[in-house]
Amino acid sequence: MDMRVKPLLLFIVIFAAQKLLRLGLLLMAVAVFTFVLLSFSPIDPVKAYIGADMMQISPEQQVLIAERWGLDQPIGERFLDWLGQLVQGNLGTSLVFNQPVSEVIASRFQASLQMLAIAWLFSGLLGLALGITAGALQGRWPDRLIRFYAYTLASAPTFWVALLLLIIFAVSFKIAPVCCAAPPGVLSQNVTFWQRLHHLLLPAAALSIIGIANITLHTRQKLIDVLHSDYVLFARAQGESLWNIVRYHGFRNILLPAITLQFASLSELFGGSVLVEQVFAYPGLGEATVQAALRSDIPLLVGIVFFSALFVYTGNTLADLAYPVIDPRIRLGDSLT
Amino acid sequence: MLSISNLGVTFTQYNQGLRRKQLTVITDLDLDVQSGEVVAVVGASGSGKSLLAHALLGILPKNAAISGTMRFQGEMLTPKRCQSLRGKAIALIPQSVGYLDPLMKVGAQVQRVAQLTGCSKAEAKTGVDRTFTRYDLPMNVRDRYPFQLSGGMARRVLVSTAVVTKAQLVIADEPTPGLHPDVVKETLSHLRELATEGRGVILITHDIEAALQIADRVAVFYAGTTVEIAAARDFHSGNLRHPYTQALWRSLPQNEFMPVPGNQPSPEQLPTGCLFSDRCPWVSEICDAERPQLRKVREGWVRCVHAKG
Numbered sequence: 001m002d003m004r005v006k007p008l009l010l011f012i013v014i015f016a017a018q019k020l021l022r023l024g025l026l027l028m029a030v031a032v033f034t035f036v037l038l039s040f041s042p043i044d045p046v047k048a049y050i051g052a053d054m055m056q057i058s059p060e061q062q063v064l065i066a067e068r069w070g071l072d073q074p075i076g077e078r079f080l081d082w083l084g085q086l087v088q089g090n091l092g093t094s095l096v097f098n099q100p101v102s103e104v105i106a107s108r109f110q111a112s113l114q115m116l117a118i119a120w121l122f123s124g125l126l127g128l129a130l131g132i133t134a135g136a137l138q139g140r141w142p143d144r145l146i147r148f149y150a151y152t153l154a155s156a157p158t159f160w161v162a163l164l165l166l167i168i169f170a171v172s173f174k175i176a177p178v179c180c181a182a183p184p185g186v187l188s189q190n191v192t193f194w195q196r197l198h199h200l201l202l203p204a205a206a207l208s209i210i211g212i213a214n215i216t217l218h219t220r221q222k223l224i225d226v227l228h229s230d231y232v233l234f235a236r237a238q239g240e241s242l243w244n245i246v247r248y249h250g251f252r253n254i255l256l257p258a259i260t261l262q263f264a265s266l267s268e269l270f271g272g273s274v275l276v277e278q279v280f281a282y283p284g285l286g287e288a289t290v291q292a293a294l295r296s297d298i299p300l301l302v303g304i305v306f307f308s309a310l311f312v313y314t315g316n317t318l319a320d321l322a323y324p325v326i327d328p329r330i331r332l333g334d335s336l337t
Numbered sequence: 338m339l340s341i342s343n344l345g346v347t348f349t350q351y352n353q354g355l356r357r358k359q360l361t362v363i364t365d366l367d368l369d370v371q372s373g374e375v376v377a378v379v380g381a382s383g384s385g386k387s388l389l390a391h392a393l394l395g396i397l398p399k400n401a402a403i404s405g406t407m408r409f410q411g412e413m414l415t416p417k418r419c420q421s422l423r424g425k426a427i428a429l430i431p432q433s434v435g436y437l438d439p440l441m442k443v444g445a446q447v448q449r450v451a452q453l454t455g456c457s458k459a460e461a462k463t464g465v466d467r468t469f470t471r472y473d474l475p476m477n478v479r480d481r482y483p484f485q486l487s488g489g490m491a492r493r494v495l496v497s498t499a500v501v502t503k504a505q506l507v508i509a510d511e512p513t514p515g516l517h518p519d520v521v522k523e524t525l526s527h528l529r530e531l532a533t534e535g536r537g538v539i540l541i542t543h544d545i546e547a548a549l550q551i552a553d554r555v556a557v558f559y560a561g562t563t564v565e566i567a568a569a570r571d572f573h574s575g576n577l578r579h580p581y582t583q584a585l586w587r588s589l590p591q592n593e594f595m596p597v598p599g600n601q602p603s604p605e606q607l608p609t610g611c612l613f614s615d616r617c618p619w620v621s622e623i624c625d626a627e628r629p630q631l632r633k634v635r636e637g638w639v640r641c642v643h644a645k646g
Binding site: 231236327 | 394396420421423424425428429431433435436437438439440441449450453454482484485498502
């Protein structure tokens with residue numbers, strides 16, 4: 001027993017160290033790029049800070065603020081200064097929300113998370129099911145129907161699908177709310193779970209519909225590859241039926257690429273949520289991103305950039321972790337004797 | 338128990354535009370197998386050996402059409418009958434470990450094959466135990482994945498897939514290439530054993546030497562047709578009937594090591610007469626006029642008008 005646990009522990013330690021090192025490098029690169037890009041952007045931090053009160057503040061006072069913030073320092077020094085604060089966990093204060101950036105992100109992400117989770121699960125499961133059906137019945141009418149659906153959705157812009165859903169379900173049928181995360185005029189502590197879910201469902205559906213197309217088409221292609229493999233030919237020679245081939249061999253062999261895709265789709269989902277939340281006026285992280293960008297809220301924007309990098313990286317790491325669990329060739333490959 | 342006569346396999350293809358093209362890859366293939374014998378099917382790649390196996394199992398691609406007759410245990414082999422027999426009465430031993438699901442444990446795969454013949458789960462399990470014991474496969478091999486098997490073990494596992502089925506006809510498709518001589522010998526002796534138990538075995542190979550070690554009879558395929566069916570002893574005694582078989586025999590290293598000049602005709606441009614006519618030393622006018630019929634000469638079968646009794 002001891003002999004087996006030791007390599008596993010070592011594996012975990014090495015894996016974690018590698019991942020953390022890469023994450024550090026990634027975040028460093030993100031920091032450099034965001035800082036350089038923002039220094040060259042036309043946004044003047046002092047003006048963005050003062051906002052509408054610009055007229056009441058004399059140029060001398062503006063210079064004083066800039067000096068106090070260290071804006072007169074050379075770019076290298078400014079960067080180090082900023083990085084020092086960042087490392088201590090200080091992301092600054094959001095100008096739009098007048099709250100620490102970390103708090104804004106935390107509360108906004110909580111609202112988005114439920115929507116993202118529903119969309120993620122839904123698109124993954126439905127995409128897998130549709131992809132398997134289409135792949136197994138390649139060339140027959142269910143396959144054509146599913147492919148038509150997938151190609152149409154894959155080429156439809158997210159915001160357009162969101163608007164369409166809004167028109168159909170909220171305006172025509174009136175079974176879904178038009179906007180927001182809760183009914184207007186209700187205090188947040190009085191909102192019930194069902195009301196929350198009711199407001200969540202349409203944005204989540206819009207978001208998942210886009211993801212489904214991608215996963216369906218990939219799953220379909222992978223299953224077709226598997227069905228043309230030698231081991232499926234052999235299974236047919238043993239008298240295995242099509243659905244049992246899918247069940248015993250197809251599913252096993254498409255699971256790995258499907259899971260990779262599923263975790264990689266987190267980034268697309270995150271990007272899609274910016275547009276969807278905007279259309280539904282859903283107060284999530286995506287909507288905060290648009291606000292921050294439109295109103296030159298640099299601290300919040302930078303915070304969100306970091307957070308999304310972390311989010312996507314976590315998704316990919318989870319996919320990496322899933323490989324050895326699913327594929328014995330990866331898990332046992334090294335211990336081959 | 339198996340007799341195939343005038344089997345033809347034609348693929349319908351669409352090339353650029355929507356022009357339909359008929360590609361005849363097997364023309365006039367004949368073969369018969371009795372229970373308890375090993376019949377080797379030899380021929381170069383593209384001679385239709387593997388397609389014959391796929392036709393027998395009913396696993397040809399959808400665009401393939403079959404002509405001619407195949408009889409198994411006295412009854413015609415229709416596509417429907419193929420479907421119900423495959424895995425039960427007719428079993429395939431595939432070429433390599435690549436024909437096993439890479440993500441499924443070996444024991445589970447062999448057990449699945451047994452279950453497909455109609456066994457219950459428990460029966461299938463004991464069947465696997467019995468077969469693995471018979472082939473000296475340690476019990477822990479059942480929990481391995483195909484990539485963890487050594488070459489010899491993989492061969493024994495693949496033979497096991499046919500043995501658990503109790504199939505009367507076993508088709509081994511190229512079971513020996515790229516293997517260590519000891520493993521080749523072992524695999525061949527396993528196939529011979531299956532015949533001794535009363536099954537019919539078709540050994541598909543391009544290795545005449547290997548085939549002659551265990552086969553009772555040898556069928557030689559050329560460009561999708563049977564040119565000769567000879568007893569294994571006919572090779573050593575110089576009793577061969579067809580010029581192609583003779584040339585093949587001469588090309589072996591221990592004989593004259595003389596390659597057969599020229600190439601097999603491609604299925605796109607088959608000659609109207611004898612398929613071997615363009616490489617044949619005996620060629621004459623009759624050969625180009627029409628395809629020779631398979632006829633009995635000196636206790637064997639040959640498709641050549643010049644072969645003498």
